[in-house]
Amino acid sequence: MKAFKTLLLVFLALGLTSCNDEQSSKSETQDFKVDYETFTLDNGLKVILHVDRSDPVAAVALTAHVGSAREKEGRTGFAHLFEHLLFLESENLGKGGLDKMSARIGGSGANGSTSRDRTNYFQTVPIDALEKMIWAEADKLGYFINTVTEPVLAKEKQVVKNEKRQSVDNRPYGHNSMVVNKNLYPKGHPYSWTVIGSLEDLQNATLQDVKDFYNKWYVPNNVILTVAGDIDVEQTKTWVKKYFNEIPRGEDIATLEKQPVNLKESKRLYYEDNFARAPRLNMVWPTVHQYHPDSYALRVLSEYLTEGKKAPMNKVLVEEQKLTSNVGMFNSTSELAGELYLTVTAFDQVELNDVAKAINEAFEDFEINGISEEDLARIKAGQETNFYNGLSSVLGKGFQLAQYEIFAGDPGYINEDVKKILAVTPEDVMRVYETYIKDKNYVATSFVPKGQKNLILDNSALAEVVEEEIVEGAEETFDASIVAEYERTPSSFDRTIEPNYGQSPDLKVPEVWTADLDSGLKVFGIENDEVPLVQFQIQMDGGLLFETKDKVGVSNLLARLMTKGTKNKTVEALENEINMLGANINAFAGDDAIYISGNTLAKNFDKTMALVSELFLEPRWDETEFELIKSSVISGIQRQAANPNTIAANTFSKILYGENNILAYNNSGTEESVGNITMEDLKAYYKNNLSPTLAKVHVVGDIDESDVVKSLERLNTEWEAKDIKIPELPPMPKVETSKVYFYDVPNAKQSIINFGYPGPKVTDEDYYPTTVMNYRLGGGSFASQLTQQLREGKGYTYGIGSRFSGNDLTGSFRINSGVRSNVTYESSALVKEIMENYGKNYDSTDLAVTKGFMVKSNARAFETLGAKLNMLSNISNYGFDTDYAKQREAIVKAMTVEDIKALAEKYINPDQMIYVVVGDAKTQLDKLKQLGFGEPILVNPKLEGLDQ
Structure with a gap:
């Protein structure tokens, strides 16, 4: 057993900036500590503990050193299949397993992820449920495999x-x-x-295959348990030993x-590609494994070549030759390679030979x-x-410690990692x-729209891709209600x-x-020194609401242009100053506002806000950048036209809001509307619609009120109030009667369903109670009926949910899912029945x-900087009291079954809803008549522009 270690990270080199102003109140050298303790049980289980008192929560993560790389050919997808199976049931948790327990204890939702080399299971819970989580994780590791039966396996497949x-x-x-x-x-x-493997391999998996895989890899000596948060260290050790000690060690791996x-x-x-609407070229070179000394320089190389105005790839492909709006590059390292x-x-219509030629020109630029x-x-x-962003939650800290332990052999490798980042030189x-790119062999893939083979790279061979056929009744059936019989x-x-709760946290x-402020600008803030970061957001109300149908997309273009230089700084110069501060500044438009947001090191907040003020008050109005952005947006609109999820959302909005409501339109616009927009339109929007009287500033992080207000002095004095x-x-x-609207995407392997209707606004007294009512319908993930019946009971979908959403202007209720194509009608009918x-x-x-979830989950309501920023948004936009979370807690506690029934009767009526389905019309359209809502309406030719 080791005593607590402290990782003291001193970022001297990274603290340097190009600015020589006087020092801010924050030190230029930041010390950041991550305390941890490790110990190993006799059975080989490695345990990492980290204490964080910032919130009354604990994150528990179980990481198994097994991913797809430990599979066999012909049995691919097993590691990921296991990620699913381990949530379903274990001997002592019973049916529903950790998912069911998560809802009761107010957890963040039990989740997991699988990579090539590891599978992890994680959740953040109120601290009073920590023993329950440790008990549950032990049950998954040592008391699980007997519960996996043929029906369970068939359903999860x-x-x-x-x-x-x-x-x-x-x-x-x-x-690709x-x-x-x-x-x-x-x-x-x-x-x-x-x-994820192949559909064929998943289908061929046998129960014995599953048991053999589990017995080999899911053993204590191949697993790391991480517990991070507001923990009592000695008590946590006692619980870990109690629940994990007697799980037998496996064979040495x-x-x-x-x-x-x-x-x-x-x-x-x-x-x-059936779904592509633009040609895409991928070039991939083999490099090095994780934590290899060269991986750090490769990461810098990929970022330098593609990110920012002066990046060689951006200069050649975007600026000069206008072949694309963006070039992406990243070095992906895994355990083995x-x-x-x-x-x-x-x-659209760009030949990929021209793209490859331009890539080579950019490489030549870098060589010189x-x-x-x-x-x-x-x-x-x-x-x-x-x-720092990665360490802003207890789960983030826990993940990082486990990552270093499993792949570098020591949680303390974090110090070596930092040193190697700092040690990279231009040479x-x-x-x-x-070594890895110049004149080296690579794999190039050309993915092009159907019928555009003329765009592919020369000398390319047809790739082997197995496309699933849409066949009625092709999937095997199963009975999910069968209770597994096994010997404990x-x-x-x-x-x-099940262990009792601990003391309930407040x-x-x-x-x-x-x-x-004097200008009318309203500022809201929360001071939090957990990490030396600050997140901020400036919200300027309006967004799409100030636009007209013929020029939808003005606010989106304006927002994107905002960060493209200032009156006295080129785009490149502005980017350099932002990056030298270690800051991120983004501008984007929504349906009802334009936002400037970002995060930065606390020591550089004042300098970051000085740049924000400059880019907003002194716009550059660069015509070249404007045309580049327009081309990028139009290209994105064209690609969205092939995305079934976007098609469904746009179609639903058009019907929900009606043709005369500007919110019926995607704020990106259409190809036609964006083509109509000029720079003068952006200038007019900027001049006429942006005012501090319609703006709010939200700031969260390691900075106090006086420093925030001081940093806003220029915005307060120079931004004209209107x-x-x-x-x-x-x-x-x-919606008087339900209708079915169908958008045809030939050969779609899934059907996207969006069902719903207008709902209460956020400021309506019924709004929050309806979200409580919706929890067991579709808002509670695995605790909801929609998930339990369509995913767990029938295997129709990977995920489904329902939600009430909106703002102070509008509201809606929606059910969303992607379902197996050949059960489109069956899924829709089951959703309708559940609602009825x-x-x-x-x-x-x-x-x-x-009530258990809604009340207990409040313990983690404001854990991260992002959650605190959202709290400020609710307070400033909707007039909520600062303790609205406690007020909502009281509402939940007071609600009765009769209250829920009344709300369901008022707001869940499947006979007065919009039913939008995006899928393969040839095989699925006619069957939807059986829903009883008349002839389905094929909307492709009737609602022109919806897929944009």
Whole structure:
């Protein structure tokens, strides 16, 4: 057993900036401590503990050193399948397992993720539920496999296959990773298949395969348990030993040797993609494994080549040759090997040979000029900020400690990691380019729209891609209600008894300060010194609301242009100053506001806000940048036209709001409307619609009120106040009777469903109670009926949910999901049936689960800086009291079954809803008549522009 260690991180080099002003109140050298303790049980379980008193919560993560790389050919996707199975049931938690318990204890929602090399399971819970979580995690590790039966396996296969359809088969460029992996790595290499595996392999998995996999890899000596948060260390150790000690050690597991790749020749492949609307070129080079000394310089190289105005790829492909709006590049490192990805989604009809030629020109530019010390310093500054961002929650700290332990052999490797980041030199960056990229073999994939083979890279061969056929009744059936029968694993104590709660934590409501400035600008803040960061957001009300139908997209273009230089700074100069501060500044538009947001090191907040003030008050109005942005937006609109989820959302909004409501339109606009917009339109919007009287500033982090107000002095004194009123919206059309609207996407592997209707505004007295009512319908994930019946009961979907949402202007209720194509009608009918019976069947058990989650989850309501920023937004936008979370807690506690039934009757009526379905009309359209809402309306030709 080790005593607590302290990781003292001193960022001297990264603290340097290009500004020579007088020092701010924050030290230029930041000390940041991460205390941890490790110990190992006799069975080999490694435990990492970290104390964080900032909130009354604890994060628990179980990390198994097994991912897709430990699978066998022909049985791919097993590691990811296990990520699903372990949530379902264990011997002592019973059916529903950790998902069911999470709802009762107010957890963040039990979740997991699988990579090539590890699978983790994690959740943040109120501190009074910590023993319950440790008990549950032990049950998964030592008392699980007997609960997996043929019906359980059959159902979960369907869920995972639905996930693959959603994330791979039914999206643009979804098959690219499979094509790259298969061709970059030789046959049999652990990385030659994707993490999610193939549909065929998943279907062929047997129950014995599953048990063998579990018994080999899910053993204490191959697992790390991390507990981070407001913990009592000695008590936590006692619980860990009690629940994990008697789980037997497994066979020793040999370490896999590194398996770097040496391509003997370059490979070029192409594929005509059913969902693509623009050609995409990917170039991938083999590089190095995780934490290899060269990985740090490769990370700098990829960032320098593609990010920012002066990036060689940006200069050549975006600025000069106008082939694309963006070039993406990243070095991906895994335990055994790595690869560097370069991705270019070109503009419509651009030949990928031209893209490849331009890429080579950009490389030549880099070979001549290299990277300067100044550019290297700004990249490192951004890495420092990103490092802190990753540690802003207890779960983030826990993840990082486990990551270093499992792949570097020591949580304390965090210090070595930082040193290697700081040690990168310009010579290193050029060396890794010459070692891994220059004149080296690569895999290139050309993914182009159907019928546009003429755009592919020369000498490309057709890629092998298996497309699933849409066949009625193709999936095997199962009975999810069957209770598994098994013999319990012996234990020295009765593990069926769930541990009691600890002492209930009080909700810690952050202290909010407010300031009304002379200009009318309102400022809201929360001081929090947990990490040396500050997050901020300036909200300027209006957004899409000030626009007209013929020029939808003005506010979006204006927001995107805001960060493209200032009157006295080029785009490149502005970017350099922001990056040297380790800051991020973004501007974007929403339906009802334009936002300038970002985060920065606390020591650099005043300098960051000085740049924010300058870019807002002294716009550059750069015509070249404006045209580049317009081209980028139009390209994005074209690509969205092939995305079934975007199609569904746009279609639903058009019907929900009605043709005369500006909110019926996607704020990006259409190809036609964006084409109509001029720079003069942006200037008119800026002059006429932006005023401090319609603006709010939200600031959260390691800074006090006086420093924030001081940093806003220029905005307060130079931003002209105007008397501006937000245009009134027409009333949303009332849905008298349900209708089905179908948007045809031929050969879609899933159908996207969006059902709903107008709902209460956020400021309506019924709004929050309706969200409580909705918890067991579809708002509570695995605690909801929609998830339990469509995913767990039928295997129709990977995920489904319902929600009430809105603001002080509008509100709506929506149900969203992607369902297996050949059960589109069955899924829709089941959703309708669930809604019909929800209020009638709601009982005291439903209410108890709802109250348990709603009340207990408040302990983690304001844990992160982002959560605190959202709190300020609610207070400033809707007039909520600073203790609104406690007021809501009282509302929940007072609600009765009768209250829920009344709300369900008032707000859940499936016969007065909009039913939007996006899928394959040839096989699915006619069957939807059976819903009883008349002939489905095929909307493709009737609602022109919706898919944009």
